[in-house]
Amino acid sequence: MSQVASRVVRVTLPDGSVKEFAGAVTARQVAESIGPRLALAAVGAKIDGELSDLSAVIDRDCRVAIVTEKTRDGRPDPDALYLLRHSAAHVMAEAIQRIVPGAQLVYGPPLETGFYYDIRFPEDRPLKEGDFEAVEAEMARIVKEDRPFTRYELPIKLGFEKLMAEGSKYKRDNANRAVQTGATSLSWYVTGRLRTIREPGQEGQVVLEVPRGGAEAWVFRKPEHASDSHIRFDESDQPGRTVARNLDTGVTAAPRSHWEDLCRGPHLPSTGRIGAFKVMSLASSYWHGDENSDRLTRVYGTAFFSKKDLDEYLTRLEEAKKRDHRVIGKQLRLFHIDEMVGQGLVLWTPRGSIVRKELQSFIGEELRKQGYFEVFSPHVGKLDLYRTSGHFPYYAESQFPPIVERESLAALAAEGCSCAEYANRLSKGEIDGYLLKPMNCPHHVKIFASEPHSYRDMPVRLAEFGTVYRWEQSGELSGMLRVRCFTQDDAHLFCTPEQVGQEVLGCLELVKVIFATLGMKEYRVRVGLRDPDSAKYVGKPENWDRAEASCREAARTLGVPFTEEPGEAAFYGPKIDFVVKDVIGREWQLGTVQVDYNLPERFDLSYIGADNKPHRPVMIHRAPFGSMERFVGFLIEHFAGAFPAWLSPEQVRVLPVSEKTEAYAKRVLAALVEARVRATADMANERLQAKIRHAAEEKVPYLLVVGPRDEEAGTVSVRARGVQQDLGAMGLGEFVEGVRDESESRGLRSVVDRMRR
Numbered sequence: 001m002s003q004v005a006s007r008v009v010r011v012t013l014p015d016g017s018v019k020e021f022a023g024a025v026t027a028r029q030v031a032e033s034i035g036p037r038l039a040l041a042a043v044g045a046k047i048d049g050e051l052s053d054l055s056a057v058i059d060r061d062c063r064v065a066i067v068t069e070k071t072r073d074g075r076p077d078p079d080a081l082y083l084l085r086h087s088a089a090h091v092m093a094e095a096i097q098r099i100v101p102g103a104q105l106v107y108g109p110p111l112e113t114g115f116y117y118d119i120r121f122p123e124d125r126p127l128k129e130g131d132f133e134a135v136e137a138e139m140a141r142i143v144k145e146d147r148p149f150t151r152y153e154l155p156i157k158l159g160f161e162k163l164m165a166e167g168s169k170y171k172r173d174n175a176n177r178a179v180q181t182g183a184t185s186l187s188w189y190v191t192g193r194l195r196t197i198r199e200p201g202q203e204g205q206v207v208l209e210v211p212r213g214g215a216e217a218w219v220f221r222k223p224e225h226a227s228d229s230h231i232r233f234d235e236s237d238q239p240g241r242t243v244a245r246n247l248d249t250g251v252t253a254a255p256r257s258h259w260e261d262l263c264r265g266p267h268l269p270s271t272g273r274i275g276a277f278k279v280m281s282l283a284s285s286y287w288h289g290d291e292n293s294d295r296l297t298r299v300y301g302t303a304f305f306s307k308k309d310l311d312e313y314l315t316r317l318e319e320a321k322k323r324d325h326r327v328i329g330k331q332l333r334l335f336h337i338d339e340m341v342g343q344g345l346v347l348w349t350p351r352g353s354i355v356r357k358e359l360q361s362f363i364g365e366e367l368r369k370q371g372y373f374e375v376f377s378p379h380v381g382k383l384d385l386y387r388t389s390g391h392f393p394y395y396a397e398s399q400f401p402p403i404v405e406r407e408s409l410a411a412l413a414a415e416g417c418s419c420a421e422y423a424n425r426l427s428k429g430e431i432d433g434y435l436l437k438p439m440n441c442p443h444h445v446k447i448f449a450s451e452p453h454s455y456r457d458m459p460v461r462l463a464e465f466g467t468v469y470r471w472e473q474s475g476e477l478s479g480m481l482r483v484r485c486f487t488q489d490d491a492h493l494f495c496t497p498e499q500v501g502q503e504v505l506g507c508l509e510l511v512k513v514i515f516a517t518l519g520m521k522e523y524r525v526r527v528g529l530r531d532p533d534s535a536k537y538v539g540k541p542e543n544w545d546r547a548e549a550s551c552r553e554a555a556r557t558l559g560v561p562f563t564e565e566p567g568e569a570a571f572y573g574p575k576i577d578f579v580v581k582d583v584i585g586r587e588w589q590l591g592t593v594q595v596d597y598n599l600p601e602r603f604d605l606s607y608i609g610a611d612n613k614p615h616r617p618v619m620i621h622r623a624p625f626g627s628m629e630r631f632v633g634f635l636i637e638h639f640a641g642a643f644p645a646w647l648s649p650e651q652v653r654v655l656p657v658s659e660k661t662e663a664y665a666k667r668v669l670a671a672l673v674e675a676r677v678r679a680t681a682d683m684a685n686e687r688l689q690a691k692i693r694h695a696a697e698e699k700v701p702y703l704l705v706v707g708p709r710d711e712e713a714g715t716v717s718v719r720a721r722g723v724q725q726d727l728g729a730m731g732l733g734e735f736v737e738g739v740r741d742e743s744e745s746r747g748l749r750s751v752v753d754r755m756r757r
Helices: 027-034 036-041 078-099 129-144 156-166 169-180 307-322 325-331 350-369 383-389 406-415 419-428 441-449 497-517 541-556 598-602 628-639 659-674 688-697 708-713 732-744 751-756
Strands: 009-012 018-021 042-047 050-052 062-068 104-107 115-120 149-155 185-191 195-197 205-209 216-221 230-232 240-243 259-262 276-286 295-304 380-382 434-436 460-469 485-495 523-529 562-566 575-581 587-596 618-623 652-656 679-681 702-706 715-720 728-731
Touching: 018 027, 027 036, 027 042, 027 062, 036 042, 036 062, 042 078, 050 078, 062 078, 078 115, 078 129, 078 185, 078 259, 078 276, 078 295, 104 169, 129 276, 149 156, 156 169, 156 185, 169 259, 276 307, 295 307, 325 628, 350 460, 350 485, 350 497, 350 628, 380 383, 383 434, 383 441, 383 598, 441 460, 441 485, 441 598, 441 618, 485 497, 485 628, 497 541, 497 575, 497 587, 497 618, 523 541, 541 562, 541 575, 541 587, 587 598, 587 628, 598 618, 652 659, 652 688, 659 679, 659 702, 659 708, 659 732, 688 702, 702 708, 708 715, 715 732, 715 751, 728 732, 732 751
Parallel strands: 009 062, 149 230, 523 562, 652 679, 652 702
Antiparallel strands: 009 018, 042 050, 042 062, 104 115, 115 295, 149 185, 185 259, 195 205, 205 216, 216 240, 276 295, 380 434, 460 485, 485 618, 523 575, 575 587, 587 618, 702 715, 715 728
């Protein structure tokens, strides 16, 4: 690429150092200027925070961070995985179109664990799981060819001409959506290079092929500022159109020399950087998610930079299937979802309710230690409450429809009010009504405002296990992990500006206590900040600056890695999220703390300061578990249903070896129940080994086998879950004391430890 001799371009690197270039450069050249090892490892770049191709042209002063496969602490870089999986989606789509001619591409985004492509297949040739091997073989050929990903851009008008010629309504729709969100050009990605004319006098002119029933092609001059893999064309670059003859044979109607797709990008430098991949599954989908629209096939896949990483992921996936909370939850009778009740609405069974209540008791004890007051609020609130808070209509699509009084609806119907007018008047506040509460915070705000407060009262900490309602799309619902009705271990702290830092630290300490008690040792922290370029955030910039500074400072005290993620803040304030790694390496977002200067402003909250004047409090939102449903779903999978004894719905099962000791078994059971141990006795007319097997399937922590010798000695033979043989005999009183001790200490001192001392 020839550099344009214009103004000096200054590039600021992550460490604050600045590199100067005589003119426009690519991100790849920036990496090369830093060092050859970095240039070799580079897969992309972030230019002023925006993820970009390594071939992106930089012609302005900006901040640049080079993206490599791993972060400095050795973890896979999420940005690198995004580039990898986006690129793998294109390679899979090309392979599928080779195998199934006539397949029409719709869209193919990367996901957290892979990617998918929605495709419209011919009715007489759908893709089947039996095709996966052939698709993967074709993908392997494309990867082995190590073709570069070439981006070219066309002005909107020329881009739509090209799309009209190609005849895909799906791609035209994608282009329209891009324009509606502010795109000033349309971009395509080629797996390969555009053909370049090499004939005398025409060097440097690039051929763009457009199918029009023959081999018609557009010919453009390659702009001086363009790199070989990143070309932005303008109308002035197009001297005219021509029917391009085959440049090698002189025969017209030449086949297209490359595969391409309309795409915003970004991508890896080449297909060869895709280390390992797998086509995973098929699912039905609909265009725009509309069941009345075109039916599509969603093809899922995943990709990693190494086969080792792919193999580890597939192993984790198999283990995850065994731990699926929907399967284990049904097996252990923990919860039920009934179609007649409704999708996404969890029915807690007696056994599941025990787990939930134990967790609530645990967190309740910790809250009392920290000086929280428990409150209760209704499940509905007036629309004006949520209009003031900003939740309605800002989150209208995520909420259940408003509840409007029958008389008001009848009057609107009599007026001939249309649905569109009704929605418009609702959003403008001309129609009143109620809403199933999507958040607890406005209710807690009103509790705080219900009485005057002095600076001597602060902080005021209000806690509630509050149930909220969100309208999730049916395709996004998943057992207990994604539901429409859930209970948050919610709390809101109202404090003075000087108290913010200490109160945030107190919230974080609470999360650490929970993680330590449940044995969650691997977690990281994510600080969600506002995106300065987005209009979705409310409030004064100076308040945001203070809130973000408080979150950063608190995160630094935790002693674990934390990342800052612009654009991930709530609309009213920054937040700290905890991302926990479970026993098989999956990451879950659990627990959040948010600092909010804005809701107190919206509701005109105040307290009387030491100067006897009103002052504005700061509000902190805090939910260590997040959602009880999601948290219990996570715990089911984390423990594979084998909860620690203090959480287990059934802690002990008594097994008489025969009818002769049933009376003694009942006395043992009575002693356990009297000591508030959750216990049962299996008096079924079955062999002992069958009873042991049933208890193991139900993951009971302790089995007490009682025979004639135990009855005579007043002992019980203890078998612990996961231990293949009896631990031996133990006095009944000692066992009862031990299991109570284990429950009250929440697993810090176990019966097994007592017996092994």
